[in-house]
Amino acid sequence: MEAILPASDAATAVAAYLQQHETKGLLRFITCGSVDDGKSTLIGRLLHDTRLLFDDQLATLEADSRRHGTQGQDIDFALLVDGLAAEREQGITIDVAYRFFSTEKRKFIVADCPGHEQYTRNMATGASTADLAVVLVDARKGLLTQTRRHSYIVSLLGIRHVLLAVNKMDLVDYDEGVFEAIVDGYRELAAQLGIEHVTCLPLSALRGDNMLQRSDAMPWYRGPTLLEHLETVDVSRKSSELGLRMPVQWVCRPDSSFRGFAGTIVAGEVQAGDEIVALPSGRRSTVARIVTADGDLARARAGQAVTLTLGDELDISRGDVIAAAHNPPQVADQFAVHLLWLGEHALLPGRPYWLKIGARTVGATVTEIKHKVDVNTQEHLAAKHLELNEVAYCNLHLDQAVAFEPYADNRELGAFILIDRQSYATVAAGTLDFALRRAGNIHWQHVDVDKAARARIKHQQPRCLWFTGLSGSGKSTIANLVEKRLLAMGQHTYLLDGDNVRHGLNKDLGFTDEDRVENIRRVAEVARLMVDAGLIVLVSFISPFIAERRMARELFGDGEFVEIFVDAPLEVAEQRDVKGLYAKARAGEIANFTGIDSPYERPAHAEIVLESAAEATEELAARVLRYMSRH
Known part of the structure; x- marks a missing residue:
């Protein structure tokens, strides 16, 4: 008969057991490999053999195996992970499937990643938080693409x-x-890719060989089993060498007597009295208290969520980084990055996006694609844009400086996402490699004569009148007439016309989507300089994309940018086409022609809408002048 512990001892034993499981380490890992290499089977077998399935899960698995399984009357372990109906019907993994399990030694979160190339972005999602990858290879097929x-x-x-x-x-x-032949080939590949630690294991996930116990069928293998390796592998990163790094997630100010900065320490450690620096401002102070819900701490380390109070009143906001003063991260606004494109629409250099790094969101533009990477061969390829699932090495420009560290040193301060400004969808994931320019190296030079002074001497309010519409809509005709009338009124103006600018400043650009983006970026910057000179600048460009017109608007101050949509039906624009461009486009002689095989995105909130097919040009010009006089 088993001895019955006293109630107090039983409570102590339960508390100790719970404490042991609460403090166990966590390993995040992914499984990846070619289609039908057995990823889902491996995870399913691991969950089954570690006795981590409830009776109802096991019953469901047995029923599903009979209905969808591929192992006859035996259990099909892959069905534990392939949860989507399409996955079960096709026998493939489509989405990332996450599973949690635990043993006496460790807790695990495993992500089963799809093998198909069109699901590369799904795999990257699963890998972004993983510490280890289980790469499966079918022994019959060897290393594949x-x-x-x-x-x-x-x-x-x-x-x-x-x-x-x-x-x-x-x-x-x-x-x-x-x-051994497969191992030799893979170690060579890993060395080329810079993968530091590779362990090789022969197994049969379906039969359980070398999964939890060593297989009698492979006495020549003397290494750990799959579970033994997962339970013992050391994936810790030496974050303490970096010094304190804490991105600020929240400024906590419940009353006038307390101001703290809350966040999770992502590297290093901190104690009261330590000198810190707030980035990107560079202001310094010392740590006064380390506050938690359970009381103040004497010391806090990486992984802990804390609130720091400082000895000085510093202007620190969400997204700033509190770091060790003796060894701070860098601050920069231009970077070399690796980028994985996740968007359904192509990445176009020059188009503005939002960049989110940690808790900080800033404006960002990919200024140049240095090269695209063939992810199957790692070959470098020339590219002007990126499509879904493509990877490239790019130059990235931010409109504000951020604190960062190379991704190889610090994932939290070296990883980012790009967000579409219109849909707010995540369109890219990236890693920072190094700074192209330190933010402190280039400053705005103070000049005594400013825009206001230049405007006063001209007795006018500088503005940018941005005319947009289809080719043949009447933009240039109306803009030309508006400028003539402004000039007659004694105003100082300049007209930037799309055709004329392409003879000089933009003569190197074609009419692809990428070149159209750069075309507008350049002319918008020129228009901004002209407004700064005190001029009224009229811009007449098709400017077909909402994103670039928004980018142009954001270069100007409040009220300085006036979007004028010259609206004409396509058939009217074609009738007015004295150059015959529409006819050539419809005949296939001109590619990427707006309105035919390249889209025009209509403005939703233009300050002025001119229906050029309904009113005379003189009246349309007069409407623009009346708007200017009212504003």
């Missing part, structure tokens, strides 16, 4: 530990030679 692709993404996202699982060894008669 997908193996190279997945390993490249693993290295790109900073996963330093790879477990090469050579699966289906039972189908090659557990041949050691087959295993």
Whole structure:
């Protein structure tokens, strides 16, 4: 008969057990590999053999195995992970499937990533938080193109530990030679990609060989089993060497007597009295208190969420970084980055996006695609734009400086996403490599004669009148007439016409979407300088994309930018086409012609809408002048 513990001892034992499980380490890992390499089977077998399934889950698995399984009367372990109906019907993994499980030694979060190339962005999502990757290879097929692709993404996202699982060894008669040949090839690949730690393991996920126990069928293998490696591998990063890093998530001020900065320490440690620097401002202070819900701490380390109070009143906002003063991260506004494009629409250099790094959001523009990377071969390719699932090495410009560290040193301060400004969808994930220019190296030079002084001497209010519309809508005709009337009134003006500018400043640009974006960026910057000179500048460009017109508007002060939409039906614009451009476009002689095979995005909130097919040009010009006199 078993001894019954006293109630107090039982409570103590339960508390100790709970404490043990609460303090166990957590390993996040992914499984990736080619289609039908057995990723889902491996995870399903791991969950089943570690006895982590409830009775109802096991019953459902058995029923699903009979209905959708591929193992006859046996259990199909892949069905535990392939949760989407399409996955079960097609026998493939489409989305990332996350599973949590725990053993006596460790807690785990595993992400089963899809193998198909069109789901590269799904795999990157799963890999972005992982510490280890299990790369599966079918022993019969060896290293495939997908193996190279997945390993490249693993290295790109900073996963330093790879477990090469050579699966289906039972189908090659557990041949050691087959295993060693695959291992030699993969170690060479890993060295090329800079993957630091590779462990190689022969197994059969379906039969359970070397999963939890060493297989009698492979006595030549003397390494750890799959579970042993997952339970013992050391994936810790030496973050303490970086010094304190804490992105501020919230400024806590419940009353006038308390002002604290809340966040999670992502590297290093801090104690009261330490000198810190707030970035990007560069202001310094000392830590007064380390506040938590359970009381003040003497010291806090990476991974802890705390609130810091400082000895001085510093202007610190959400997204700033509090760092060790003796070893702070860099501050910059231009970077070399790796970018994985996630958007359905192409990345166009020069188009503005929002960039989110930690808790900070700033404006961003990809200024140049240095090269695109073929993720299957790692070959560098020339590119002017990026499509869905493509990876490139780019130059990135921000409209504000941010504190950062290279992704290889600090994931939290080196990773970012790009967000579309119209839809607010996440369109890219990226990693910072190094700064192209330190933010402190270039400053605005003070000049005594400013825009206001230039405007006063001209007795006018500087403005940008931005005429947009289809080719043939009447933009240039109306803009020309408006300028003539302004000049007759004694105003100082300049007209930037799309055709004329392409003879000089923009003569190197074509009519692809990428070149159209750069065309508008350049002319908007020129228009901004002209407004700064005190002029009324009239811009007559098709400017077909909302994003670029918004980018142009944001260069100007309140009230300085007036968007004028010259609205004409396509058929009217074609009738007016004295150059015959529409006819050539419809005949296929001109590519990327707005209104025919390139879209025009109508303004939704233009200050002035001119229906050029309904009114005379003189009246339309007069309407623009009346608007200016009222404002």
